[in-house]
Amino acid sequence: MKGKSSTLPVSYRLAVTSRVLAAVLGGYVVAALASVSLTLWLPMARAEAVVTGMMTSFLAYLVAVLWCFACRSAWQAWFGLIVPSVVLAAISGLAYWAGHP
């Protein structure tokens, strides 16, 4: 991925755009869901669990962004974000509806 901008095919540019979108938006969703799951499942006082969840979420964001650019294709980048999002959403949904603190 070097800067020979004039010779890069359109498909390549679209793939990069797709990865950027996955990293920025998808990464945020993963980070937010990770913080929610952590908050709802940590055996701590509510405010403490919230602070822990928020602090940790940026690490999840970082890993998600690195993943988006390290994997083989843009499709894989999206796939690698959607699967953990669904899992995390299920985990936090379970806690939320089960009336976990």
Place this chain on the structure above:
Amino acid sequence: MKEGFRQAMAWLHTWTGLIFGWLLFAIFLTGTLAYFKAEITHWMQPEIPARTLSSEASLTLAQDYLQQHAAGASRWLIDLPNAREPGLTLRWQQAPAEPGKRGQFTKKTLDPQTGTDVQGRETMGGDFFYRFHFQLQMPYPWGRWLSTIAAMVMFVALISGIITHKKIFKDFFTFRPRKGQRSWLDGHNAVGVLVLPFHLMITYSSLVIFMSMVMPASILAAYKGNAEAFFDELFPESNRPTAAGQPGQLIPLAPLLERARAQWPEGQAGSLSVNNPGDANASVVLERDGAEGVVHDFGRAVTFNGVTGELLSTTPALPVPMAIAGAFYGLHMGNFAGPVLRWLYFICGLAGTAMIGTGLVIWLGKRQLKHAKSGVMPFELRLVEVLNIASMSGLMVAVVAFFWANRLLPVGMAERANWEVNSFFIVWGLSVLHALLRRGRAAWVEQLALAAGLFCAVPVLNALTTPYHLGVSLVQGDWAMAGFDLTCLGSGLFLGWAAWKMQRAGRATSVPRARVRPVPLEREAT
């Protein structure tokens, strides 16, 4: 992206660094200056003299003043003077016109010795850099969002940069001076690795500071959408008692300082708030001086009944997660740092700024080499060049223009503080124009030389416009004033050296030079 993991990370490092580099450079430079916020304000408002005074005496003055001028307010906030901030700052809030709204605030700075209003020139002082650092002169909350996004990008750029430079410690001992592009790269690596702990701390902590703004999902989930409940639980002292509606005689505040000291071993109250002064339900909250511990303890306070003087509550010790968040906050702000540590912060901040700057120079330098023969630069490279010049040397000129404006604008001018800020942005804007009109290297040399000249002349300007020149400040031991002048002189000399090097390097490249040896592939990917 078939080149493998490290190449992919190098690509990420390159492009995140380029796109946010200019903004991050400005954020880092102004943030670094903000470590000396109080000292800059002292220089910019020399009318407020620096002297040490007892907190008790200042507090008595404050109470007298507030009882005369703000007896009917719903809340008084008193910031006691300390060695770094010599003014006694009072704010008071009127009872809101209707419940649920915020009452209007009034702010006054008093001379802590005489208790009269300080007649200081109107200026934002060092607070301007501090505010710009995270608000970027944008309306609330957009600036905070943009700077936090920039922090996240910085975090990604840092980690991907570390991954790219596998031989990170070996690289650190490799510095090849006077090798053009390669020296820049070695410098970028050295300065990046040397203060890496600082970079990681400062970047991550900036995310933690604004986490409840940018990542509120867990608050909303845990508190079923009621974010207010979370903040009430986090800052218990913000639950203020309501006024009883019957008059009460407020006790003298000064003795409470001693009683608060008994609660905190080796602690000092830094600020007080008085709720419902003059009411039977008055309460006095003493908060600890932020300069006294690394961990910024949100809402760590002692509360007294304002009429009987009875001790109402002390906030309990912080739970571990809050202590960690508070430690990040405290480490970022550096309020606890004494003079030596404060200088270390300043130097680390400059190193971070330099790392970003060298990175931007490297990006352009590599790509310029390809066009060196033809002498024609494609549009995008010229754009990067102009932005590099304006965001780095232009910003230096703007910073020093801000200081000059403080001394040159008439003291009685209307909107004076705003015009100081305007001069900063006008000069910064002009630097963009200048960079557009001049060839790259000439623009660099001229702007750096201008900044150098203006910085070197700051002590002279100070001597000509105020009676607080180096001869006086050094003799009186006013280190903030003298240190400011001397630091400006030092910065001027450094920028002058940079301008001179830039000009000489320009002359060297105009003669035909030996073919640039190909750099190993791994380094190619910056």
